[in-house]
Amino acid sequence: MAHRFFRQRSLVEEAAQEVFLKAFTQLGSYEGRGSMEGWLTRIATNTCLNILRAAKRRPELTAADLTEEQNHWLEQELSNAAGALQSAEDKLVAADLADRLLETLSPEDRLALTLIDGEDASVNEVAEMTGWSESKVKVRAFRARKKAREAMERLLGRRVLSRAH
């Protein structure tokens, strides 16, 4: 769960440790109504969201921020409309770029997009996981999708248009 929010191992483990400590402290508050896994997931989600909220959000992603590998990956991806990533290296570059893209979103938008578009979770599942209403989940996912698409459009910019002509 913590890995959905953080990519760096030390941060993931730090967040996971905090989740276990909180769960241990709050064990008495678990009433046994839902599953233990669901209860733990809710704690993990809220803990990770709080850590992300406290961290400084990264600014808008621009083409100048991209590494050579990421630029190459985008070029490759545009010519490969099927969308299948080739090598393990490609996947690593893609995950790096994805992380950079997600960092520009608010923690809540980021979570909604990762769960719904990334993991194919339903709105209802996300609502249960986070404790949000279904409409809030939909709004967050919609907003995140729009922001991510617009950010990517800015990154692609002339590349797509030059290919179209």
Place this chain on the structure above:
Amino acid sequence: MKQNHIIELLEGGPLSSLSENELRAIGTHTEICPACHQAYEAARISTLLVKERAAETMEPSPFFQTRVLAALREQQANNKVPAFWRLWKTAGALVSSMALTTAALAVLSFVVPGAGAVTTQNAMAESSPYSAEAIVFNQDQNEDQMTDEQLLSVIYADEGEAK
């Protein structure tokens, strides 16, 4: 213009949830509309990236469990210690330094001025507030409070006593 084309389809839900008909309609439209083509490509690539990121897995390090158990033990040990002691452990240094500063200020305010009474200047000043020495040494304090006549009379009186 773009908003009226395929944008609602792109943002309404995940791309993977689009039906074949919807995908076909998008494909047909993007062939003739460059702006929508760009929007679709951006949506496709950002979805691909998010999926790729979500597919990434990470195994915890071999020491993770030990670290969590150690942190749990530490937390339990902390909970056994009385609240006042825990507070003292965290804020003790600050409170001690504040107490020391207060004590030092108290000493400086009440004890040191008393000790100063034994110095020659102050002894003279106390014995006769209008003596020549007191006037000369405490000029700043007294010159605003005494008139010229008072000053002269005090100085002459002292000279007379000396003779």
